[in-house]
Amino acid sequence: MTGSTTALLSSTGDRMQLRYAFKLGRGFTGLHPFAGFQVIERCPSDLQRALSTALGFIAPKLGARRFSVKAQDLGATEESHSKPKGVVWFWGNADDGRLGVPLSRTELDRDFGAGRRCTRPEALENLPSSIKRVALGAAHSIVLLENGDAYSFGLGSEGQLGLPPEALVPRAPLQSLLTAWLHQQQHQQQQVGFSRWPWRWMRWSRWTPLAVRWAPQQQPHLSDVAAGAAHSVWVSSDGHVYTCGRGTHGQLGHVSTGRSARGIASVPKTIERPLLVEALARSNVHAVQAVCGDQFTLIRAADGSVYGSGSIEYGQLGLGHPATVDQTLSGPGGQRFVGTFRRLRALHGEPVAKLFAGFNAAGAILKKSGELVVWGKFSDRIFWEPTPLPSIRGRVQKVAFGFNHVLVLVELAPDGLRRRMVYSWGSNENGCLGLGYGTQASHAVQSPQPIEAFMDAQSDASIIDIAAGYRTSYAIRVGIQNSHVDLYSWGSGLCGALGLGDRMVPDAGAGTIDFWEPVHVFRASPADGAEFANSTFHIVSGFQHAALYSTRVSEVA
Template identity: 25%
Template sequence: MPRRKVLTNNNNSEEDKVMQPTKAKRARIAFHLELPKRRQIIGNVLVCGTGDTGQLGLGEDVLERKRPALVESIPNPVDVCAGGMHCLVLTKNGDVYSFGCNDEGALGRDTSAEGSESTPALIDLPGKALCISAGDSHSACLLEDGRVYAWGSFRDSHGNMGLTIDGNKRTPINLLEGTICCSIASGADHLVILTTAGKVYTVGCAEQGQLGRISERSVGGEGRRGKRDLLRPDQLIIKRTKPFEAIWATNYCTFLRESQTETIWAVGLNNYKQLTHAKEAERVLIPIKTDLKDVKQIAGGQHHTLVLDNSSRCFAIGRPDYGRLGVGDVKDVVAELMPIPQLSGRTAFVGCGEACSYAITNDGKLYSWGMGSNQQLGVGDGDDELEPVVVSSKNTANKRMLLAAGGGQHSVFLAESDVQEEQKENVPASKKAKTAASAAQAAPAAEAPMEQENPTEVVSSVNDNEPATSVASEPAKKTAAKRGRKKN
């Protein structure tokens, strides 16, 4: 902390004292955010729902799972996210795997080989990743050096927009050359990027106002500059604000948290009050100040938003249809944040699909609610759930759940892996043999080998396989299903 001299009224100097910098000095101090740390708790990737475009990652013949099924071919996964019809998985050493629909390049890799979309495979990146995000047809990751790479495509009401003005990108490209970034968040068709300097950049579809920087006449890309301003990442500027320190994106909304004041700003679709603001407008083009405080996480789907605060309380707002809010049989739009009684004071993580929701409690239990017609709730019956229900199966039994995310018709979860097995897998074979030989040599000849006691489980801080259904391959069905999904 800087030191400065203080003068008394009689002009006699006092001893130097440690003091806060002056207002002018504070203005000159550079704001800086650190890069995030990659998640470290190794888990098991579980999937459920409909897999007709390979989004379950269980092979091209597996078209449905009613309960969470294990995806076995990814080493040491630590993070998962669901796009509209695809999934990304981040491993402990920073590799990214993808599986699902690749019509517009969302997998970021070659899938010309038969069946390669429906099994996880590695994406070739120019560095190791720290975190991942996915939208309807695009994917992104933040690398260890602060670069943001993305691939796939954005879409609007007219169809494919491309990822850049040059069109779709089927392999990863650097979106912000020369800029060090520290956070990314994907909506359905837009991407939000936070830099270490506290600046926010947006790119993608602007029709619902989600970019927060496009005028009314240009949101559709029909202006003089066409889609150039939409598909080039540019800074979202709010006058007279501090640098930003956190970002979140739902399908068609963007949320920003200001540093120092912790004010949360929101922009985008508001037809069901998804922005947590009473403003009477179906969409908001310029960020508005919300009353949200003490926020830990924000998640949302097409027409609803979940807010998790630092006291482990979970709130919902928006459209109640199919039970996506988790507050019971409500018919009218919930226009103000409503607490979800079953989760009050014990929620560690929230996630959303388009019309469904997920929560993980402090004791590691996974809950789901909302639309269940595609089995994406993982509870096995296909019914809608109006309130949170526990997701249980042989793959979640005695496991602490870590993460949950929903796509268009599928879900992906991360459950803690068996620690003892992970320790065994990470020991080289030569070391195992040497250890076994040493133990055998040290043991008395007359004694039997000592049985190992129950291993101690390492617990995360957070944060059933069924017979496969098989049908003939229908390539055309992928495109039809994808194009048929509506935004409003």
């Protein structure tokens, strides 16, 4: 290794900074979650990258002092940060910084002996504006603010955060560093970059929220965001769609329609920064909503039409059986996909009012009839095209797709919010359907069933939102005139995903952390009655983490 290395040590209060400055090579800057250590490396060699990674695992042993979200971490200006307004409550799996909360407010995940978790809701504070939307992926999170800015954090190994590489920090086992170096020697002729072998296997993360920025003079005002397993979608107020992250199954919509010299379509494996979907822009599609599944993306346009790109192996795009879809491609594992956005035409001639998506399934509420149609994989059933669900009574308000189960929130009477109920169906593993521990335990439920715990005729409370994750489910109930907000959860408690702390269910098996019926998590009451009354509350879920947040009534879409 050539060039000189300088270590700089400084202290401000109880915060220490350790800087390694290498004079040669491409720069990397990242804020590591432990003890506020900031590692800055400029290194052309694998050894120097290994030093940075090693520091990330040594830092915890040095003892963490305090970790807080600061204005410079958010990418906010001093003026916008002077009056923080946005607060989100996160809980569940805390690995890779996906909760955005200080490390000191997480704990070791005793169920697995490694990793971090928050078993109770923790507030991510000091966001510079009121919140408009929160989107959660498998291991990353996006917060969209009213001012049109978006902040991302969590796992970013495949570009799903939309942040530059220098904003992330690597995490990899020390014992694997030598293996990585040996692999590098075997691939000397291969161009190695942030998302290429041998470093792409590392877990690159962002532990504090950072604003997602476009090139100068090209920053869009964002109106919607969505997160898939490892990709993200950004919708601007002028109707343009941008995507980034993993693209192996065409979920980004950037697959070239032409063929290479070898007769193979160009499929980008990863895109690190938000990239305009030119095909939609050329077709004058004005997007207003985006939703994501594991390996697919759906877009709702202003006229109610729907466009999809990505995997069609289980009917995720509603285009029909893969054998009947033209110009499909084969992705990893032989899964069929389409790489450019195609219009979904089997919607009974009606425009769509709302779109929803889950791991391998999706649904829509039709604008005129209010009917719910679904498509994709539901436990052991597959709907290749949009299919109505006539067995649900009432007007559908929202659909929440989990890994293998579905929740539907309906309103039974047009005269009010006080007569709502929740249906569930699909796989009942770990009790995620909320139907009780009995005859339905661990079995698939083929048709929507009402959750009895929410069928009481309370006059002072109403279910207003639902969410579903990996064998987990959630619901929010609010009191009259927003006097209070109650959070309920049920299903698998692994990784603290239910937010219930260490509570157990003794009659459901020794040592279990499953809850087969809705359990009350906590109640929030307003500190400022007027502001509380003018807000509406939302619950969202990722794979094993969830978030509760509020938006102003005027901002509800």
